[in-house]
Amino acid sequence: MALHQVSNGAGQTYDDVYSTPISARNLAAHRVPEHSSDPRAVAAMVKDELALDGNSSQNLATFCTTWAEPEVHHLMDVCMDKNMVDKDEYPQTAEIESRCVHMLADLWNSPEGGTTMGCSTTGSSEAGMLGGLALKWRWREARRAAGKPADRPNLVCGPVQVCWEKFARYFDVELRQVPLEPGATGLRPHQLREYVDENTIGVIAILGVTFTCDYEPVAEIAAELDAIQADTGLDVPIHVDAASGGFVAPFLQPDLVWDFRVDRVVSINSSGHKYGMAPLGVGWIVWRTADHLPEDLVFRVDYLGGDMPTFALNFSRPGGEIVAQYYTLLRLGHEGYRKVYEACAASARALADEVEAMGPFTLLYDGRGALPAVSWTLADGGSAGFTLYDLTEQLRTRGWQVPAYPLPPKRQETVVQRVLVRHGIGYDKIMLLAKDLRAAVDRLAGGSTGAPETPGFHH
Incomplete structure (x- = not known):
């Protein structure tokens, strides 16, 4: 102009x-x-x-959706004025939310998928906190009914996302975080006996560990809790934090038993804006049956025009993400989700093979059996001549965001890198990353930390 x-x-x-x-x-x-x-x-x-x-499509650190079809953008525009909490004013948007809840309840094999309770949230962190609150309330009611003190609740988990640390601090619950064993990528069932007691409100099992991308063995964790109950009488429920895996496992690993098919699982949270492929920010929480959501946690609002129950932590929030989630579920169906994540998983496996072939790395997770992702560490940090933090900075010169971070206790000495392969990140782009990764390793191993060389232009 x-x-x-x-x-x-x-x-x-x-x-x-x-x-x-x-x-x-x-x-x-x-x-x-x-x-x-x-x-x-x-x-x-x-x-x-x-x-x-940064270019969000090169942000391989985030689990969140960074690409959407034009139809999603249009639906988001249409929904800019829709307040999700005002179900009397926007009854069809509320109906769409309810449909999503029941679709997910069915996807996760709820025994009462058509009538169970659940809701949308601003993300899986809020959804997880609602699940934690329900665990605490039910534990407290049971303790009081038995005439026992209910002032020292604890929650048992392995390496978890920070939302669970927030939950414990905000809602006065002791977080008993089980340290990682050597070679482990998450909580292992045999570790539970040392941490579970009469004050345990529940165990958190992670379907897609933030640090390593692997799944924790939900069915095996439940079996160990069954054995603990047989020995001690303690009946400890499981909440599955499926922030990432809840939209992956049903399509990539349909035979994996992790959801409401496990009797001890009472609630599941997931993130629609991660592998659910909806825009930021929407999460979901579903309870096994309606009675697992205590009535004391439900508020009834009448000043928006109608008597409306609400049990989210937030109040006003946009409806567009929920509508976009519904569109994606309809648009893709089982077939579409499966095809998308089969393609993502194939790209992740190809990257894992490239990383393994480069020499200085040891794979922690190779993209097989859990999330479409890869995580690795240096095979011998002392002889590599560089750190993964150095490698992260080198990759940034080409726009890639690949994080380096320490594992949780007691493996904090191990620094790892992680790549998440999401919808919109194709095989070609992943192979370009592999090429840049190899070039960065060569520069660092050779003692150079300068910017990558680019070919000159010649007539």
Whole structure:
């Protein structure tokens, strides 16, 4: 666009967006501006700043959706005015939420999929906290009914995402985090006896461990709790944090028993905006049966026009993500989800083979049997001549975001890297990553930490 006034053909002229007053100064950072500005110019300036963010399609650290079909963008626009909490004003959006809950209950083999309780949330963290609150309330009711003290609840888990640490701190629950054993990628059933007691409100089993991408063995954990109950009388329920795996396992590993087919599993949370392929931010919580959600946790609101039950931690929130989730479930179906994640898993396995062939790495998870992802560590950090943190910085020069971080206790000395293969990240892109990874390793092993060389242009 030319840097002068242009006419719209109706006698009016408009300044080029880069010659308007707002483009001639820094954008406001601490005070609301006194005067209005041209909307085109404001949008252009903000968009220019956003261009400084990383390329989300190269962000292989995040589990979250970074690509969506045009139809999803359109539905999100249509739903900008829909407040999910106002079910009286937006009854069809509320109906769509209910359909999603029952679809997921069926997907996760709920014995009462058509009548059980569940809801959407802003993400799997909120959903997990609701599951934790239900565990605490039911434990407390049982303790009080038995005439026992109910002031020292604890929650047992392996390496978990920070939302469970938040839950424990915010809601006054002791978090008994079982340390990783050598060679393990998550909680192992035989570790439970040392941590479970009469004050345990539940055990968290992770379907897609954040640190390694592997699944914890839910059925085996349940079997160990069965044995503990037989020996001690302690009846400890399981909540499955399927933030990532809840939308993967039913399609990639349909025979894996991890969900409500396990009698001890009372609730499951998952993230629609991760492998559910919905936009940020939507999560889901489903209880095995309606009675596993204590009535004390349900509030009834009548000041929006109608008597509406609500049991999410948030109040007002957008309905677009829920509608987009429903669209994705309808659009893909079992067949589509399976095809997408078979392709993602094939790309992950190919990357794992490339990483293993490079020499200095040991795979922790090779993309087989759990999430479409890969995690690895240095085989011998002392002789490699570089750290995984160095490798992370080298990959950033090509735009890749591949995190390096220590494992949880007692394996904190082990630093790992992780790549998540999501919808919208194709095989070709993963192979380009493998090429850049190999080049970065060669530079670091050779003692160079400079930017990668690019071929010159010659006539």
